[in-house]
Amino acid sequence: SMQCYPALVLALSSLLGALALLQLSLYLRVPSRYGKHEERLCRPRGRLPARCAWFLQELPSFLVPALLLALRSPPRLEPLGCRLLCCLFCWHYFYRTFIYPFFTRGRPFPLQLLFFGMLFCIYNGFLQGYYLIYCAEYPNDWCTDIRFTSGLLLFLLGMGINIHSDLLLRQLRKPGEVTYKIPQGGLFTYVSGANYFGEIVEWFGFAIATWSLPAFAFALFTLCCIGPRAYHHHRYYLKTFTDYPKSRKALIPFVF
Ligand code: NDX
Secondary structure, three states: OOOOOHHHHHHHHHHHHHHHHHHHHHHOOOOOOHHHHOOOOOHHHHHHHHHHHHHHHHHHHHHHHHHHHHHOOOOOOOHHHHHHHHHHHHHHHHHHHHHHHHHHOOOEEHHHHHHHHHHHEEEHHHHHHHHHHHHOOOOOHHOOOOOHHHHHHHHHHHHHHHHHHHHHHOOOOOOOOOOOOOOOOOHHHHEEEEEHHHHHHHHHHHHHHOHHHHHHHHHHHHHHHHHHHHHHHHHHHHHOOOOOOOOEEOOOOOOO
């Protein structure tokens, strides 16, 4: 049966960190080509409806750690921290897989990116789940540790911002519409990438709560993946709407 190989965790986390930096260097200059940054000429056959695409892409991030958690033998009951933290991860991806896609009004998603997105979700779902279920050691009172409580608070705050902001974006369109408008309300009052800001806060909160290398690597990956994307969204809005609010920042309220 499976056991903890610290060298495997170190190798997978390092690769994730390296992928993060690769993304940063790629996507600072040009945005990844989906949504409002997809080139017009893209052949329509290479795409899947947003609903199926997001469901398929994110499913492994829920399924892999959930299966690892359920199938671990002997079941790991102690300490409570490991299961709680693994459940947090699954909870986010339950939302992202089973709720978010069914309400999205997004454009069809490029198949090629879907493929890489799925690979990424398998990889990261395995790394986070494997680490928490087979490797992590927490003292029995981890749930009252300041890292756990403050991290959990950030996670919940970030998740709230992320879900609320995705809801505001969705309400900009009627069903079937694919045009872009100026997002209003919530944290969009301050930044163009409010949903991304929430997601980044969420995963840094998770990293603090788990106090683990894999989770910090994933938080860094998230920052390098959607941080640049927030910047490109911001530039797109400034270029497209002459009446775009001047005081609004790209990602971090009042700062950047
Ligand atoms: N999926 C994470 N890299 C990604 C998919 C692409 O979950 O090869 C990372 C995720 C993947 C990426 C994933 C990993 C890296 C990949 C990349 C593809 C290439 C890249 C694999 C897995 C790669 C290397 C080289 C390193 C291997 O029509 P539309 O779709 O634009 O409509 C949008 C709508 N909307 C508006 N409607 C009206 N008016 C406006 N002004 C609007 N603006 C937007 O709102 C959408 O329907 C919706 C949201 O759009 P947008 O663009 O704000 O968010 P989106 O990027 O689609 O993300 C959706 C949610 C969001 O909450 C975000 O935080 C979360 O997913 N997310 C997204 C990406 C990654 C991620 C989280 C993470 O890293 N944690």
